[in-house]
Amino acid sequence: MKETNCYHCGLPNDDDKCYETVVLGATRQMCCPGCQAVAEAIVNNGLEDYYQFRTEPAQKSDDSILDTLDRLKVYDDPTLQDEFVYDEGQHKQIQLTLEGITCAACGWLIEKQLAKVNGIQQVAVNVQERRALVTWSESKIKLSQILSTLKRIGYSGSPFHPDEHEASYKREEKVFIKKLGLAGIMTMQVMMLMTGLYFDWFGAIELETRQYFYWVALTLTTPVVLYSGSTFYVGAAKALSARTVNMDVPVTIAIFGTYIAGIRSTLLEQGEVYFESICMFIFLLLLSRFLEHRSRHRAAQISANMMQYIPVSATKLLPDGSMSECLAKQLKPNDVVVIKPGATIPVDGLVEEGSASVDESMLTGEFDPVVKHAKSTVYGGTICRDGTLTVTVTHTLKNALVNQIMRLQASAMASKPKAAQLADEFSRYFVSAVLLIALLTYSYWTYNGNADAFWITISVLVATCPCALGLATPSALTCAMAKLNKQGILLKRADALEQITTINTVALDKTGTLTQGKFNIKQDWYADTVDSTKAWEIAVALESRSEHPIANAFSGNVLHRVSQFSVTPGGGISGEINGANFTMGSAAFCEISPESLPISANVYLATDGKLVAAFQVSDSLRKDAKTTLDALAVHHDLVVLSGDTQQNVNELTASLPVSMAMGGLTPEQKFEEVRLLQSRNKKVMMMGDGINDAPVLASADVAIAVGNATDVAKTAADVILLGDQLLSVPLLIETAHKAKTKIRQNIGWSVLYNLIILPFAVSGLLSPWMAVVGMSLSSIIVVTNSTRLLSK
Structure with a gap:
């Protein structure tokens, strides 16, 4: 007999043509040659278990798959590969966007299949992000062969592009909204109808009218x-086929047990129906999953903005001395570019001529500009504040440091472990026990000739229905997330709350995380013969003409006119005020000797070689940093990992309860330090805000993006602080522990309720309507307990 739907993709088969493949010992029918070719490739590679583990049908395969495979050869063109393939010495590496992934089994299939291919060194598939990081040896295999291998098993791979991921999440969101919207609308209607019947709001109505209402419900x-709840049934069916159970199994049993009982009652015109409980249960669970999906979608939107840090254009210096505009990605090593004041440095390179202060805060997280001169290294994406630089290109845009950091982040995220839900583990045993008891109950009463054996069994299934167990975790997490959102704390994934409760080490970046990221005057000194007020006014007037970040520390009304103003990159500024020449900047620039000063100054004001005033300008701790760290230090080890100098780090952390403070670290070194802590069985929470923090954020057990963090840092983080308060972190940890406690209480209540109600249901003393009331009451208690998180 011919099957009506394709075994591979689930679409209708062709009535006129037959495409068959033997899968799992049986002949399966396919809808087209493409699905047949994909299925044969999966079988021939010994990966048939994919069909057992998958929870969604595969996407329909390409009918002209052979032509498609031929077209993939274009990706072997070295010129084209320059756009997206990275050279890792003996190996090549690429990030791929994967089309056709529908569930975790797809990720398993892709990793297993590619791992068997000779020449592929590493494969890391991120199912949620629909992304794969592939490393291969070019001498053994070509990129087109890797993409062809993917295509033969039903997946399309293409170079990663953030916008494609955003579009993919939007497609998923539409499906969620349809299912959730249908469940919500129908739940309201059924609740109004059935509540009226239960509480006799319609008065004394005839049996025919009551049955009519049942049919409407x-x-x-x-x-x-059938539609909104389909997500749970497919997951439950595949879990059972893989000889295990998950949370979808008790959910499915609850829904279909109650639904079948309602249909039977309606058809036989006897007993009660419980349709409103079914609708409510499906709606609440879908709502929880939808909220988690939205957080991932928001993360995808942030990811789409990452490309703003990649320079677009450049001014190229031609051999004849003329200059022309070109795309930054077209620059090659040994090309020469000119960077003017205020311009973005297009690529990594070596300074040949000129001197300038370069703002590398978007790359290093440090706001203090770095002076660049001949033979200094500059990085793509950083900003030339003043002066003009002539730079020889050393790396293409693809291999710029900012791109390397983003790739390191992707690698760390691909290997990040996922936390298992406590309720999922418990339900494996709970569901098995309930099913066994229901079976024994039905057998016992049938053997004894009880005509109500079916209803008694339904009462057992309904009364012990794991609705409360199913709501135990999502209700607590939803309330916890709502409370945190009110406090300006955004969770990108709900299971991060559980991981937070295991954290014993907190690692922090310095600038922008512990500090305000803004310069201010810590100390000042004025010469004895100088009017301090007038000296300050002169300093404000001079700095008002400067674009250096330090100038922000000298805020005030400009009361003097500055003429003959000039900027000396790496030195300072000078100008004429009221007929006198003033210089302001470093000691060498001002030509003075500051050894005898009572303060440790770094900005000086002088006139004609005479010192007028001195200022200690520095970045300062956040107002709540000390309080926050004191609170965290009670139960956690505190570690500072910074790119700033070790001296500055030591000075900043001297009064803080920090067990270890390390300065002068590159992004890779921060990454390795966290890995080292984890190798010592430490559970690490990392807090950062810059692009340089993205790799270490991604590698940490829990990552927090602080304050006005860069989009790259937000993408790598699990938690984003939307406000600028570090005190949100102790609140986050406290809420996580409370949520875990509530989850345990909810699960405990669910088990206790079932232990109490089960004897009444098994003995036949509990009718189905009583069972559904008890089930609903159990769920209400769980939800009410969870909502207490909102008020504490």
């Missing part, structure tokens, strides 16, 4: 059960 409930 059944009609409204059926699409909710």
